[in-house]
Every structure is written in C-alpha cells, then in structure tokens.
Amino acid sequence: MDAHEALGRRTFVVGAGTALLGGGAVSGAEAAVVDGPLPDFHPALKDALTFPLAWGRSPIRDVRAWRRTARATVEEHLLVERQDGTPYAPEFTGRSRTRDYTRELVTVSLTRYERVRGALLTPHGRGPFPAVLLLHDHGARFDIGKEKLVRPWYDDTRLASARAWAEKYFSGRFVGDELARRGYVVLCLDALGWGDRGPLAYEQQQALAANFYNLGSSLAGLMAREDQRAAAFLAGLDRVDARRVAAVGFSMGACRAWQTAALSGHVAAAASVCWMTGLKEMMVPGNNTLRGQSAYYMLHPGLARHLDIPDVASIAAPRPMLFFDGGLDTLFPAEGVRVAYDRLRAVWRAHHAEERIRTKTWPELGHVFTDTMQDEVVSWLDDVL
Numbered sequence: 456m457d458a459h460e461a462l463g464r465r466t467f468v469v470g471a472g473t474a475l476l477g478g479g480a481v482s483g484a485e486a487a488v489v490d491g492p493l494p495d496f497h498p499a500l501k502d503a504l505t506f507p508l509a510w511g512r513s514p515i516r517d518v519r520a521w522r523r524t525a526r527a528t529v530e531e532h533l534l535v536e537r538q539d540g541t542p543y544a545p546e547f548t549g550r551s552r553t554r555d556y557t558r559e560l561v562t563v564s565l566t567r568y569e570r571v572r573g574a575l576l577t578p579h580g581r582g583p584f585p586a587v588l589l590l591h592d593h594g595a596r597f598d599i600g601k602e603k604l605v606r607p608w609y610d611d612t613r614l615a616s617a618r619a620w621a622e623k624y625f626s627g628r629f630v631g632d633e634l635a636r637r638g639y640v641v642l643c644l645d646a647l648g649w650g651d652r653g654p655l656a657y658e659q660q661q662a663l664a665a666n667f668y669n670l671g672s673s674l675a676g677l678m679a680r681e682d683q684r685a686a687a688f689l690a691g692l693d694r695v696d697a698r699r700v701a702a703v704g705f706s707m708g709a710c711r712a713w714q715t716a717a718l719s720g721h722v723a724a725a726a727s728v729c730w731m732t733g734l735k736e737m738m739v740p741g742n743n744t745l746r747g748q749s750a751y752y753m754l755h756p757g758l759a760r761h762l763d764i765p766d767v768a769s770i771a772a773p774r775p776m777l778f779f780d781g782g783l784d785t786l787f788p789a790e791g792v793r794v795a796y797d798r799l800r801a802v803w804r805a806h807h808a809e810e811r812i813r814t815k816t817w818p819e820l821g822h823v824f825t826d827t828m829q830d831e832v833v834s835w836l837d838d839v840l
Contacts, residue, residue, distance in 0.1 A: 489740075492745070493738075493740070493745060497738075501735050504734070504759055504760070506759070506761065506762055506763045506766060507761065508524070508528060508762050508766070509762060509763055509766045509798070510525075510766065510798075510801065510802045510805060511801060513525075518772075518805045518806055522770050522772070525762060525766065525767070525770050526717065528758070528761050529717065529718065529755070529758065529762070529767055529770065530718070532676075532755040532756065532757055532758040532761075533673060533675075533676035533679050533680060533755060534671070534672055534673035534676045534755075534756070535672055535673055535676035535677050535679070535680045536680075537680070537683075538565065538566045538567060538684055539684075539687075541564050541565075541566060541567045541684075542564060543563045543564055543565075543684075543688050544563065544564055545561050545562065545563045545688070546561070546562045546563075547559050547560070547561050547575075548560045548561075548562070549608075549609050551608050551609075553632075555578060555579060555635065556576050556577055556579060556632075556635040556636060557576070557577045557579065558574065558575075558576055558605075558608055559574075559575045559577070560572055560573070560574060560575070560609060561573055561574075561575045561642075563644075563685075563688055565644070565680075565681040565685060565688075566677070566680060566681060566684065571644050571645060571651075571652065572644070572645065572650075572651045573601055573642055573643055573644030573645065573685075574601045574602075574605040574607075574631065574642070574643050574644075575640070575641070575642050576605065576631060576632065576634075576635035576640065576641040577635070577640050577694055578635055578636075578638050578639065578640065580638075582640075582693075582694045582695070582696070583693070583695050583696040583697075584638060584639060584640045584694060584695060584696060584699075585638070585639050585640070585695075585696055585699035585700070585701070585836070585840045586639060586640035586689050586690070586692075586695040586696070586700045586701070587631075587634050587639045587640070587641050587700075587701050587703050587836070588642055588643075588682070588685055588686050588689050588700065588701070588702045588703070588712075588715065588722070589604050589605070589630065589631050589634070589641050589642065589643040589703055589704065589708075590643070590682060590702060590703070590704035590707075590708035590709075590711040590712050591603045591643060591645075591646065591649065591704070591707075591708050592704070592705050592706035592708045592709075593706060593707035593749050593752060594620070594624075594706065594707075595749065596616075596620065597648055597649050597650075597653040597654035597655045597656070597657075598613070598616055598649075598650070598654045599613050599616045599617050599620060599649065599650055600644075600645035600646060600648075600649025600650030600651070600652070600653070601643040601644060601645050601649075601650055602614075602616070602617040602620075602650060603617060603620050603621070604625075604629060604643050604708075605629055605631035605632060605641065605643050606632050613650075617629070624705065624823050624824055625705075625824055625825070625826070625829070626829070628826055628829065630703075630705075630824070630829060631643050633829065633833070634703075634833065637833055639836070640689070640692070640695050642685060642688070642689045644681070644685055646681070646711075647674070647677060647678065647681075648660070648663070657748060658748070660747075660748045660749060660751055660752070661747050661748055661751060663751075664751035664752075664754075668756070673755065674751050674752060675751060675752055675753055675754050676755060678711065678752060679711075679714055679718060679755075682702075682711050682714065682715040682718075682719075683715060683718045683719045685715075686700060686702060686715055686719040686722050687719065687721045689721070690721040697721070698723060699723055699840040700721055700722055700723055701722065701723060701724040701726065701836055701839075701840060702715045702716055702719075702722045702724075702725040702726075703725070703726045703727075703832065703836075704726075704727060704728070704730075705729055705730075705824040706728075706729050706730055706786075706822065707730065707749070707752060707753065708730075709727035709728050709729055709730035709731070710730040710753050712725045712726065712727045713725055713727045713730075713731070713767075713768040713771065713778075714767065714768070716768070716771035716774065716776065717767055717768060717769075717770035717771045718770075722771070722774070723774060723775070723839075723840065724774055724775040724776065724777075724836065724839045724840060725771060725774075725775075725776050726776075726777040726832045726835065726836065727768075727776070727777065727778050727779070728778075728779045728780075728824045728832070729779065729781060729784055729786070729787070729822050729823070730787070731764070731765065731768065731778050731780060731787065731792060731795045731796070731799075732764060732787045732788070732791030732794075732795050733763055733764060733765065733790075733791045733794035733795050734763050734764050735763075735791075736790045736794055737764075737787065737788065737791050739788065742786070742788070743785075743786050764795060765796075765798040765799050766798065768795075768799060769798065769799055769803075772803050772805075772806050772808065772811075772812075773803055773806035773807075773808035774811065775812070775835075775839035776799075776803075776811070776812050776813070777812075777813045777814075777815075777832065777835050778795075778796065778812075778813070778814045778815070779814075779815050779816075779817065779828055779831075780792050780815075780817070781816070781817050781820035781821045781822055781823060782816050782817060782818035782819065782820065783818075783819070783820060783821040784820075784821050784822045785821070785822070786822055789816075792816065796814040799812060799814065800812060800814065811839075813835065
C-alpha cells in the first residue's frame with residue numbers, strides 16, 4: 456500500500472467511526488484504530504469522561520469530606536491492598552562517609568512480596584533532620600534506578616551509566632547527593648524493573664502489566680503502595696523529623712511524588728518536576744502515552760471514570776506542593792499543563808491555602824530538571840519545611 460492509499464484508508468475509517476456514532480450502519484471490517492493506536496471512536500470515549508468526583512463537580516461540598524472520598528476512590532482502584540502490617544525489617548549495609556553526609560544501602564520490605572534495596576543518605580551533625588523521599592524517573596533506562604539520583608558509590612559499572620544520565624537531565628548533578636549536602640536525609644529506592652529489580656526491557660512492560668492484571672493486581676498500584684510505604688519508613692527513622700518529610704521527583708518520579716502525597720499522611724510537602732497534565736489533553740495523537748508500555752506504570756484502570764489526573768494530586772491539599780514543567784516538553788502539551796494547574800489551584804483556593812501551591816512553567820526548557828530548577832526546589836523545601 457502506498458502513502459496515498461494509506462491516507463485514504465485512514466480517512467475512511469475515521470469517517471466510518473463517526474457514522475457509527477451517529478447511528479449509521481458500518482460493517483465490522485470497516486472498524487479500525489488510528490493515531491497511535493486509538494480506536495477511531497476515541498472522541499466519544501473522551502466526551503464520556505466527565506470526572507464526576509472532581510472538586511467542583513462532585514455533589515460533596517465540604518472539601519475535607521471530598522478529600523476523604525476521593526482518596527478512598529483512588530485506593531480502591533490501585534488493586535493492591537495496603538501493606539501497613541508488613542514489618543520493614545531494615546538491613547543496613549555498604550556504609551561510607553563523605554565530607555558532608557553518610558551513605559548507606561538499606562534493604563526493606565515495602566510489601567509482603569519482596570525485599571527492596573535503596574540508598575539512604577544522612578547529613579553529618581545532630582538530627583533529627585528534614586527528609587526527602589526521592590523518586591526516580593522512567594526514561595526507558597532500566598539498568599539504573601536509584602542510581603539516577605544518588606551517586607552509586609558501590610558499583611563502578613552503574614556509576615558510568617548514572618553519570619551519563621545526570622549529564623543528560625540534571626546538569627551533571629546527583630540530586631540526592633545535593634539534597635544531603637544541604638541538610639536533608641534522602642531515601643531513594645528502585646521501582647520494580649529498575650536497578651537491582653531489573654533490568655526490564657522496554658518492550659516487556661506491557662506484558663508485565665498484563666500479567667499483573669491477570670493475577671488480580673496492578674503494576675501501577677504496586678508502585679503506588681511501595682512509595683506510600685517508603686514514605687512511612689522514612690518518617691519513622693530516628694534520624695528524621697517526621698513532621699518534615701517531602702516527596703520529590705522528576706518525570707515519572709514527579710507523578711510518584713504527587714501520588715504519594717495524595718495517598719500518604721507522612722508526606723508534608725511534595726515537589727513534582729515535569730509530570731502534570733489533564734488526561735484528555737495528554738491523550739492526543741503523537742503523545743508518548745499512546746504507545747502503552749511505560750504508561751502502565753501510571754495507569755490505574757477505571758480511575759478516569761471518577762477523577763482526572765490533577766484531581767488525584769489535589770487530594771494532597773492543603774499541604775505545600777510545587778509543580779514545575781518545561782514549556783518545550785513534548786510529553787506534556789501546554790494546554791494539558793494549563794488545565795491541570797487551573798484545577799490544582801482551585802482546590803487549594805477552596806482550602807484558603809492558595810499560597811501553599813506553586814506552579815511554574817520554564818518556557819525555554821524541555822523535559823529536564825536543571826541545576827537552576829533544583830536550586831529553586833531546595834529553596835522552596837527550606838521554606839515550607
């Protein structure tokens with residue numbers, strides 16, 4: 456089939472889907488997928504998403520009651536039960552000192568299913584200290600997870616990969632080490648598929664997620680529960696001031712940060728860099744989400760029948776929250792970011808706490824977390840914690 460024939464076929468199936476929705480008769484052979492792939496009737500599916508539980512649309516008028524109901528709805532759609540009764544049983548190894556902080560590896564049971572290893576950095580001096588649960592990105596790079604954000608003093612092979620990643624996205628910095636140098640305890644753990652829990656191949660993600668669903672569980676739900684438990688573990692350390700724990704992340708880590716703030720009472724503030732949008736505005740031809748694969752780490756089946764993406768993040772209100780995005784970030788179209796920021800601010804406004812939410816677009820930047828952005832985040836953390 457040449458390009459002209461392909462275009463004609465695509466135009467025909469979109470028209471066929473439109474005819475079907477309008478009551479016209481279309482044979483099964485004429486149904487098709489388009490743009491990504493999407494079903495050719497995807498505009499009708501979008502129109503059906505009204506997010507009836509969103510603040511301002513929900514019949515619940517008390518904002519605190521709304522938060523409780525919205526959170527319960529999210530919890531239900533995780534498909535992974537809470538793991539509060541599972542002992543963490545931490546094991547500390549690999550201790551090493553720098554001029555400003557001590558580095559350790561810690562292995563804990565975030566769920567009853569397996570043990571997870573992470574990096575734990577503690578500033579020198581007398582605590583308890585403020586703390587950051589640092590959540591790594593996706594990036595289709597699976598050989599390193601926690602090492603994307605914390606310099607791997609324990610593995611020279613991973614160090615080479617980690618340095619390249621830091622140069623690409625973080626102005627050559629290791630964000631976790633910078634936070635520890637500035638006085639924060641830092642915990643960063645591998646999500647399933649990365650670092651010590653991988654490496655997963657990019658094309659295996661969809662099968663992994665499908666197998667979770669077949670087992671009555673959820674890949675995204677597991678990650679959400681693990682992050683929730685990691686926040687509680689960090690807050691419970693003697694070296695940490697439990698009232699001053701923040702979640703911070705970039706890209707998928709940003710999604711994890713606001714999600715953890717929404718689900719965990721142990722998170723006092725969250726900073727999310729380059730992951731916030733309205734769902735409908737993200738589901739457009741050409742967007743990376745349409746490829747599936749990595750989207751499964753952030754997909755809770757059925758939740759969109761109730762809440763939009765910023766609605767979920769808004770459950771964290773009125774705690775301090777920061778959202779940065781790059782104006783040149785092709786993963787999150789500008790209209791989606793604008794819609795999301797407006798929705799977020801409306802919920803904080805309902806709490807009479809609009810000064811506690813900070814949203815900013817960096818017009819000259821793409822999908823990055825540069826040193827300048829990092830410095831603003833740390834200054835903000837110093838203020839709110």
